Amino acid sequence: MTHAPQIRIPATYMRGGTSKGVFFRLDDLPERARVPGNARDALLMRVIGSPDPYGKHTDGMGGATSSTSKCVIISTSSQPGHDVDYLYGQVSIDTAFVDWSGNCGNLSSAVGPFAIANGLIDPARIPRDGVVTVRIWQANIGKTIVAHVPVTNGEVQETGDFELDGVTFPAAEIELEFLDPSDDGEGGGAMFPTGNLVxxxxxxxxxxxxxxxxxxxxxxxxxxxxxxxxxxxxxxxxxxxxxxxxxxxxxxxxxxxxxxxxxxxxxxxxxxxxxxxxxxxxxxxxxxxxxxxxxxxxxxxxxxxxxxxxxxxxxxxxxxxxxxxxxxxxxxxxxxxxxxxxxxxxxxxxxxxxxxxxxxxxxxxxxxxxxxxAIMSRSARVLMEGAVRVPGDSF
CATH class of the missing domain: 3.10.310.10 (Diaminopimelate Epimerase; Chain A, domain 1)
Incomplete structure (x- = not known):
């Protein structure tokens, strides 16, 4: 019996806030996984190592918790006035399922740094030292996030003294603005879908x-x-x-x-x-x-x-x-x-x-x-970059 060899997919493993996940450029994904559907879901599940009846993610990049079973796909934005589109997939640990219904606020802090480091931001906008403002279209929910990313010597500054409870080591502070964050696309079409505060x-x-x-x-x-x-x-x-x-x-x-x-x-x-x-x-x-x-x-x-x-x-x-x-x-x-x-x-x-x-x-x-x-501060850091490998017949 012959078996399909593994394929290599460029990827970056990043911490964002108190979460971490596998980040991809849309154009780096295999062609059939560049669009929503079963192939994309199957690929991301195999990257993470799901579904895993043992609940350990031993054979994947996931960490067997909701905070670490995540994938992100970034592309040049399709929306006017935005830099990048950010699509987030929450991968179930023990079932064959990827949930695309919402955003990850923690990993939102890593989107700006990823976009800058991967050439998705015009180099003319990146100062030698200062802050780059990255406008992000959160594609899952159709909302805008503005990330203020510090830059030193023309590159994303990742180290610093900003401390975030739930993260072991300090890092550089990234301020996030979630614009018009009420989710008016579902439920009752308002911030309070029932019309009541309680x-x-x-x-x-x-x-x-x-x-x-x-x-x-x-x-x-x-x-x-x-x-x-x-x-x-x-x-x-x-x-x-x-x-x-x-x-x-x-x-x-x-x-x-x-x-x-x-x-x-x-x-x-x-x-x-x-x-x-x-x-x-x-x-x-x-x-x-x-x-x-x-x-x-x-x-x-x-x-x-x-x-x-x-x-x-x-x-x-x-x-x-x-x-x-x-x-x-x-x-x-x-x-x-x-x-x-x-x-x-x-x-x-x-x-x-x-x-x-x-x-x-x-x-x-x-x-x-x-x-x-809504405004809050987070931090982000590249943990590993290169390529993930998955069996070529797994998606």
């Missing part, structure tokens, strides 16, 4: 919960930690080591997705793992982060814990941070109330790995809440 979410067999259902950054279901029997200071083992708790959250997520108009039937949630997210909030209180660092209540405005791909995230998804900042800026949401209520343009929240500050500018227009942009 809803009663009825989940048969589980209970009825107060919930803020919001489309901003990424569709998110916010719950009150105390309604779930939690304090809001939980770390990963408290949630992820309890199958019943995880099943409860997935049931809540599925019913919330229906309520938000993202799916029509509960069973469809299994094929939409990336969105919506589900998170729970609580007022500020002292706690110890997963690193052992003590966080004082006075240093944060509230606590937020969020689940991604069925597990509690080790830090915070960047897109969920946009949702947090947006909801916090709107008086009356569960996030705003947990932060103490009132008007605010920024919050610092506690998550399992530490703290994060995010700002948002929201306003009420003709009875509808709108947000012009």
């Amino acid at each position: 809803d009663d979410l009825d989940v048969p067999g589980v209970g009825t919960f107060k919930a803020t259902l919001i489309n901003a950054g990424i569709p998110t279901i916010f719950l009150d930690a105390s309604d779930l029997g939690f304090t809001g200071t939980e770390l990963q083992p408290a949630i992820n080591d309890n199958p019943k708790t995880l099943a409860m959250f997935e049931t809540i997520r599925a019913h919330g997705a229906v309520r938000m108009g993202l799916i029509e039937r509960i069973e469809q949630a299994a094929k939409r793992q990336h969105t919506p997210k589900v998170a729970f909030v609580a007022p500020a209180q002292d706690y110890t982060a997963s690193s052992g660092k003590h966080i004082a209540a006075a240093d944060i405005d509230l606590h937020v814990r969020a689940l991604s791909m069925g597990k509690l995230h080790h830090a915070m998804m960047g897109t969920a941070a946009v949702a947090i900042g947006t909801a916090a800026s709107i008086p009356g949401t569960l996030v705003n109330l947990a932060a103490g209520g009132g008007e605010r343009e920024a919050v610092r929240f506690g998550h399992p790995s530490g703290t994060l500050r995010v700002g948002a500018q929201a306003r009420l227009v003709d009875g509808q809440w709108t947000v012009t942009k």
